[in-house]
Amino acid sequence: AQSVTQPDIHITVSEGASLELRCNYSYGATPYLFWYVQSPGQGLQLLLKYFSGDTLVQGIKGFEAEFKRSQSSFNLRKPSVHWSDAAEYFCAVALSGTYKYIFGTGTRLKVLA
Amino acid sequence: ETGVTQTPRHLVMGMTNKKSLKCEQHLGHNAMYWYKQSAKKPLELMFVYSLEERVENNSVPSRFSPECPNSSHLFLHLHTLQPEDSALYLCASSQVGAAGEQYFGPGTRLTVT
Numbered sequence: 001a002q003s004v005t006q007p008d009i010h011i012t013v014s015e016g017a018s019l020e021l022r023c024n025y026s027y028g029a030t031p032y033l034f035w036y037v038q039s040p041g042q043g044l045q046l047l048l049k050y051f052s053g054d055t056l057v058q059g060i061k062g063f064e065a066e067f068k069r070s071q072s073s074f075n076l077r078k079p080s081v082h083w084s085d086a087a088e089y090f091c092a093v094a095l096s097g098t099y100k101y102i103f104g105t106g107t108r109l110k111v112l113a
Numbered sequence: 114e115t116g117v118t119q120t121p122r123h124l125v126m127g128m129t130n131k132k133s134l135k136c137e138q139h140l141g142h143n144a145m146y147w148y149k150q151s152a153k154k155p156l157e158l159m160f161v162y163s164l165e166e167r168v169e170n171n172s173v174p175s176r177f178s179p180e181c182p183n184s185s186h187l188f189l190h191l192h193t194l195q196p197e198d199s200a201l202y203l204c205a206s207s208q209v210g211a212a213g214e215q216y217f218g219p220g221t222r223l224t225v226t
Contacts, residue, residue: 034214043117043203043217090156092215099144099163099209105155 002027006091006104013081014112021076021107023091031093033074035065038088038106047089050074061085086111115139117218119204125224128194134221136187136204145187146215147179148203156203162187163209194225 005024013019025031032051036044048059055067065076074091091104117138126132138145147159161169162181176198178190187204201222205215 032214036217041201041220041222043119043219044205044215045217046214049214094214097210099146099161099168099207101146101158101207101215103156 002031002093002095002100002102004091004093004102004104006089006107008107009105010108010110012110012112015083016080019076019078019081019085019109021089021091021109023074023076023104025072025074025091025093025102027072027093027095030069031095033065033067034092034094034101035059035063035074035076036090036092037061038090040087044090047076081109081111083111083113085109117204117206117216119202119218119221121221122219123222123224125226126191126194127226128196130194131190131192133191134189134202134204134223136189136218138185138187138204138206138216138218140206140208140216142206142208142216143184144207144209145181145184146205146207147187147189148205149200150203150220151200159189191223194223196225199223199225 003026034049035047038044047063050057050067088106088108090106094101120135144163149157159173160179180188201220203220204218207215
C-alpha cells in the first residue's frame with residue numbers, strides 16, 4: 001500500500017542552525033513529491049515540489065529538498081533556521097495526473113532563540 | 114479573491130444545530146477535497162470531488178454531507194454533530210490530469226459544544 005512516513009514527530013533546533021526533516025515514501029512508481037508548511041490555525045502552504053529532472057529542488061523561504069530514488073526519500077533542508085520557521089511540516093506524494101494525494105503525519109518544528 | 118477561500122473561519126455550534134461550511138476555489142481546478150485535522154492526529158481525507166462527481170468518501174459519518182454544485186464550489190453540511198467533531202476543516206483543490214499540487218484554504222475552526 002502507498003504510504004508516507006515522517007519519522008520525527010517533533011524537532012527542536014536553535015535559530016541559525018541547519019535543519020533536515022525526513023520523509024520516506026512507499027509507492028509503485030516515482031510519484032510526485034511535495035513539502036507543505038502549516039502555521040497554527042492556518043491552511044497548508046506549498047514549500048516545494050518534485051516532478052522530474054534535477055533531484056535537488058529549491059523552494060520558498062530558503063528551503064530545498066533532495067529526491068533520492070534509491071532510498072525512496074525526499075528530505076527537506078534549510079541551512080539556517082529562522083524563528084519564523086516554527087510550524088508543522090508535511091510531506092506528501094501524489095500519483096501523476098490523479099486526485100490521489102497521500103500525506104505524512106507531519107513534523108512539528110520548534111525553534112529556540 | 115484568489116486561491117482557495119473558506120467561510121466561515123470560525124464556527125461554534127451546538128450538537129442539535131445544522132450549519133454549512135463553504136469553500137470556493139478561484140484557480141480553475143477540477144477536483145476539490147475536504148480534510149479534517151484534529152489535534153495530535155494525522156490529516157484525514159473526508160471527501161473528494163473530481164469533475165463534480167464524488168470519487169472518494171472515507172467512511173465519514175452521515176452527519177457530514179458534502180455538496181459540489183459546480184467545479185468552483187464545495188460545501189460541507191453539518192447536522193447533529195458530536196464534540197469529537199471539533200477540528201480544523203480544510204478545503205483543497207487541484208487539477209486532475211495535470212502535474213500539480215493541492216492548494217489549501219485557510220480552514221474553518223469548528224467547535225461543537
